[in-house]
Amino acid sequence: MGKGKLWMAGLGATLVLAACSDEEAETPVPEEAEPETVASPEPRAEEFMELWQAGEYETLYEEFLTERAKSAFSEETFIEWQVELEEQLSLSEREIDWQVGEEPWLKNEPADIPLTISMDSVIGEIEFGKTLSFVYEETEENEAGEWFAEWDPSFILPNLSEGDNVSVQISDTERGEIVDRNGKVIAGNTDAYEIGVVPGNFDRDDYTERLAGLLDLSVEDIDAELEKPWVEPHHYVPLGTVRPDREKLNRLFAIPGTKRTKVTMRHYPYGESMAHLTGYIAPITAEQLEERKGQGYGQGDIVGREGLEEIFETELRGKRGGKILIEKTAQNETITAVDNSSAAGETIELTIDAELQQEIYQEMGDKPGTAAAVDPYTGETHVLVSSPAYDPNDFIPGIKESRFRELADDPDQPFFNRAAAAYPPSYVMQPITAAVAMKEGTLDPAEGIEIDGETWQKFPSWNDFRITRPNPGVKNPVDLEKALVHSDSIYFAIQATNMPDDSFTEGLNEFGFGTAFDYPLQLAASEISESGTFGSEGQLASSASGQSQVRLNILHTALMYGTFLADGDLKKPVLIKDAEEENLKQGLFSAEQAESVRAAFEQAGDEEGHELAGKTAVIKTDGGDMAWFAGYDPKVGNLSAAVMMEDEKDAAGIAGALFRDE
Template identity: 85%
Template sequence: MGKSKLWMIGVGAALTLAACADEEAETPTPEEAEPETVASPEPRAQKFMDLWQAGEYDTLYDEFLTERTKSAFGEEIFIDWQEELDEQLSLSERDIDWQLGEEPWLKNEPADIPLTIAMESVVGEIEFAKTLSFVYEETEEGAEGEWFAEWDPSFILPNLSKNDNVFVQVSETERGEIVDRNGKVVAGNTDAYEIGVVPGNFDRDDYTERLAELLDMSAADIDAELDKPWVEPHHYVPLGTVGPDRETLNRLFAIPGTKRTKVTMRDYPYGESLAHLTGYIAPITAEQLEERSGQGYGQGDVIGREGLEEIFETELRGKRGGKILIEKTAQNETITAIDNSTAAGDTIKLTIDADLQRKVYREMDDAPGTAAAVDPYTGETHVLVSSPAYDPNDFIPGIKQSRFQQLVDDPGQPFFNRSAATYPPSYVMQPVTAAVAMKQGTLDPAEGIDIDGETWQKYASWNDFRITRPNPGVKNPIDLEKALIHSDSIYFAIQATNMPDDSFLTGLSEFGFGTALDYPVPLSASQISESGAFGSEGQLASSASGESQVRLNILHTASMYGTFLADGEMKKPILISDTEEESLKQELFNAEQAELIRTALVEAGEEDGHELVGKTAVLKSDKGNMGWFAGYDPKVGNLSVAVMMEDEEDAAAIAEALFSDD
């Protein structure tokens, strides 16, 4: 009985304790304090990112870093080192993609912001991910707090720490080639040799003059290089670059103390004939460095300076690569922070026939002029020549100042791209005027007009202004065929003034006057007049035969004459081979009208004494007689040609060379 009682007491005690515990659990306790929320860090984060992208490190340091960050790194690391690395690695165009998390923002918890940092560098694009933490700190007692960033050097480069050293290994890429329609290289790369000497092994008294002659330098140039402060007797001093000319190389290496290093050099096999199209490459200038900031260029790099080398610089240059190495002083090891592969530049294929281009250029014999040949059915440019020209190879590896000055002083202006300019066309304009008038319905090709005398004016109000024709003895009546054969300016003036309102102006605009061609190489637009309109009816009348202020671009001229072959369709001129064909204008006139003009141009060619179909013109001036030809070869019929020679009358002879088999 005693044991049972004790058990019961124990149970009672347990129940009593449980009851007490329930009572305590039910007793309310003071509420825990809610976490204190603060304003969103987004405005501060946005300002931080903007200043970071702009490289405003001073402001970031003064206004946006936590005190702990400042204490750990100081201005020397955050400001000075970042600026040094920006310059050393050409870091620029920093792009920061970031996203803020969800509210609430708590006073005692950091706001972590995931970042993706992308920027250009001397070894190409760098991209890496980081998390930037913003901490809420009170700026002074009693004042409202603000968000500040926790920063370390790994936000400059991955794995970068204080006291590390940074090195760069740049891997150059091969510049892309420019080739013609047949795959022949017009701007490419060839093996060459950098030539230098070791001063301690080089007898300056005996060999400087000989070395200077072989390197196309002056003795003073060589002395200047060897006398630079850094040069020691055992140092290698680079002096110049020569191509793979075995005879020259053998003569160079016969000089004691010379050394060579194999390099790649730009080469222009077609020289002057394609110079205004290819352009050339040369060392980058300070101005170009500034213009291309953020694109990975540095001092000593080469860049396209003219022509297609400049226009397609990005494509030809390719993708530069290399490594950024970090020497970890604390761990006594070197790691690779960035490793970018290279990619060769693109090949730019032209529609130009390089052999034909060179043939035409040589036929011009350095006389000032320009020529173009286009396929009227596709728009492809086979020839676009400017004469005289310079040799792009003179700029590789660097043009001598004396040679450059010689080119600048040349009265033929070899740097002037005549194919991009415009010139007064005279009678070459007449078939275009005829086409516009026929389209308007005001010119009946079979209807003859009686024209008497050498000069004409429509109204006496023209005062002393009169239209003069070159062949007043042609028998009346004068129809379109006779007018084109004999370049009858009066006939075309009458046709132009017979068109109602502004229809002649509108018709010429349809042919492309006043609009620059959409073409990789910038070309001046052909013009009706300086104002783009006719100031008087007399000006309109004289413009019908290419007088007054009418100016034609050579490629545009070839394209317009191509419409006579293509039955009134004008194709967009193409220079790059993979460009899609495009019709600029259709139905400028109909097939029947095209045949009428072709027939007349056949007779005009025969009248001028050559086998080509087209128009010639000679413009007399104090500087000489400017000669024009525009037309095509009836035996071939796949190229429309225009030639302008500034002081040579027989432009047709240049065009004939274009079609000959020689």
């Protein structure tokens, strides 16, 4: 009996289950709806990236952020925080590398776009990866919907959250040195001391005047620093920098409240003699800050302001590094968002001989002029000097306004780099005219011509224009050697006008006239005239002896005279050591023709009473007698030199100092 009931119960259960199964089988299953696709987010993402790079934060917030992002971050947070961090960290030149994936794009699923964000900063380049999600949302203005960005602060800096505090630790690098051909430092670094005070320990009434005198400041300068808004009684306030001077330092530290910090200071051991080469460093100007935007510079940074310090700023500066720290207020911890290593600046090695340059500068006696000496076989610049000059050490750590005005108002213009200018050469031009005529084949060095009288003109159509020779007593026939020794302007005018068509112009162009050198320092090109051509045959004739509008740069002059030592080869000028040697022109004339000019140069030196070979010239100007020498020492022959003094007749005597120790 019990077993039967149990069976029946089980059977009943089975029937009920079966009935249920039949009902379920008869109930239709609805088909799954197809996901709704929408247009690609790429056009919207592209517009977002462009606005982001341009810093158009207001437009981004109003038109491109999701409602969730807007509710999480106020417009003030979104805009002002980014702007403040850009200023604090000198963020600039933001670049965003991004790529949208392939279709389909689903309405209810985010579109994830991987980004690589890079930008420059006060500690160098920052680069990090992020994924920016775009969400499709319907708005009152656009019921069909549009893509919006899901933004948060970590797109400004890695791991940044709202409420965090950001700080930076900068690792400055040591500026690279500039050295001469022998490794002697001409722009380097030396120890110094930054001097400051702690206001709470400093008695301004009793000691400000004394401190100002020791720091070469005014009382007003110190007052201005101590009264800045950020200054508190316990703060250290830097006031000035001094070089190691035990007596001065002892007097400074005898003043209660003073403190010192050891720092590195730029130093120029050769001072004025190298000023126009080295230049100097100083706080960056607003103009330079704009020019170097995106290179990690900020207000107050030091930068090369003139000469090689400016030209090689990137190499000398090195790579600045440091850390960007984020104080996570919610977690009570500080993390490193960015950690960039630093690298010291490079050493720039020059071909200049610093000792020789200093000696020539001293020989010039602060009188206005310039000098250059080059190796005619390599093009290496051994000397390139301008006088008078300023002392670049005056600019470190900062030049006094009174001293700057004194230099700026000096009638001899110590800031003007005469080595970069071009000047009328007079008779120094004659050997170049001869070289062109010899190459053209219209001048035979051994062939003499008859020249009578003091003046000459080729045609009566020249009217009153005539060429005047300085020494009408030269015996006929006049050959090249006599013409060079006696600076016979008529001889060279005849040779120039004997050349056909534009041969003289073309020959001078082969010597480098009209073309600025590819050289680290910007030098004026030598010119045959303001237009680069001769306007008349009379102008051509007078230009043969460096008259009319002919202008020569001092370095170019030394290089051209070097061709007479190098048998007709003109070298490219070199200033940086180990630069590749290069001929600007080969075979400007033959070795035999070079020898004939060298013989005339030596004879000219004998006639003028010095042991150098070359040409001299004295030009009457409103300011005095401009004097030239170009040539070399025939006993040595490893340097070709040129000297120009604006009001000094003994240019050859100054040039002689170039060869004393050779």
